[in-house]
Amino acid sequence: MSAALRAVAARYGNAARLYRRLWAPAMVALSRPLIRALPLERNDLVADLGCGVGAIGARLARRARGVVGLDVAEGMLKRTPPEVVPVAADIARLPLGDQTIDGAFSTFALQHCPRPGSVFAGVARALKPGGFVGTATWGTDHHEIGGVYDVLEELFARHRIPADSSGLKTYHDKVDEPSKISRFATNAGLVVERAWFARSTYTWTKAVFIGWATTMGPFGRRLAEAPEPVRARLIEDLHNDLAPLGPDAYRWTPECVYVIALKE
Numbered sequence: 001m002s003a004a005l006r007a008v009a010a011r012y013g014n015a016a017r018l019y020r021r022l023w024a025p026a027m028v029a030l031s032r033p034l035i036r037a038l039p040l041e042r043n044d045l046v047a048d049l050g051c052g053v054g055a056i057g058a059r060l061a062r063r064a065r066g067v068v069g070l071d072v073a074e075g076m077l078k079r080t081p082p083e084v085v086p087v088a089a090d091i092a093r094l095p096l097g098d099q100t101i102d103g104a105f106s107t108f109a110l111q112h113c114p115r116p117g118s119v120f121a122g123v124a125r126a127l128k129p130g131g132f133v134g135t136a137t138w139g140t141d142h143h144e145i146g147g148v149y150d151v152l153e154e155l156f157a158r159h160r161i162p163a164d165s166s167g168l169k170t171y172h173d174k175v176d177e178p179s180k181i182s183r184f185a186t187n188a189g190l191v192v193e194r195a196w197f198a199r200s201t202y203t204w205t206k207a208v209f210i211g212w213a214t215t216m217g218p219f220g221r222r223l224a225e226a227p228e229p230v231r232a233r234l235i236e237d238l239h240n241d242l243a244p245l246g247p248d249a250y251r252w253t254p255e256c257v258y259v260i261a262l263k264e
């Protein structure tokens with residue numbers, strides 16, 4: 001395994017418990033347009049590529065014969081629900097036999113792959129004829145502005161918390177448009193059925209937003225580096241500054257990219 005992939009596995013593996021509680025609900029909400037549109041049938045065996053804690057796979061398992069969840073982070077796989085069969089693997093080197101699955105999907109994982117084309121090539125090989133692959137990725141506008149995000153930005157600036165220097169190298173720009181994903185699918189011999197942008201909505205609860213902002217993601221990582229008294233003051237201020245905000249301030253509407261392709 002490359003050092004970069006080991007870093008991905010460590011980052012997600014170590015954050016898995018928090019991820020399931022604080023981040024997976026957002027991923028489910030933002031994956032909904034894809035979940036609804038996948039041409040899944042009752043008897044299908046499907047693979048969830050970069051499944052994380054299996055939150056999306058668990059939803060699709062209700063409509064399928066079986067879901068295999070592949071992920072490089074064993075800490076994430078340990079937390080998958082019983083209806084998702086966990087497999088430790090690099091999705092760019094799929095350990096699935098030729099023409100063994102009816103479908104595959106991947107939500108918010110492809111941005112970690114330096115060569116998304118190899119994921120599509122592996123999927124095209126593993127799909128049975130008539131099978132499908134569906135992806136959800138970030139568009140270019142994550143829309144982390146307004147409402148609670150402005151409060152957070154202002155607070156981190158006021159407390160002079162330095163920028164996040166420990167971000168993983170990602171490849172968002174390779175998968176942030178329907179046309180880019182479509183090209184990977186087409187080059188792998190698949191036929192694009194649908195490729196679209198949509199702004200999906202996730203509404204944080206106050207407790208989950210504070211939990212996320214102070215323990216994980218870019219803000220949580222920045223805060224982890226701050227001296228304890230600064231950290232404690234910022235968290236206290238965050239509670240106070242969020243107090244006057246109504247529920248609309250907690251709505252997040254990032255632009256996402258959804259693609260469905262078929263193997264003929």
Ligand SMILES: C[S@@+](CC[C@H](N)C(=O)[O-])C[C@H]1O[C@@H](n2cnc3c(N)ncnc32)[C@H](O)[C@@H]1O
Nearest residue numbers: 012027050051052071072073090091107109112
């Ligand atoms: C943002 S999480 C998304 C998890 C899940 N799909 C969801 O929507 O909640 C990205 C996941 O992709 C996994 N991942 C990234 N690169 C991978 C690779 N090359 N092979 C397997 N898993 C990978 C990470 O370990 C992580 O669990």
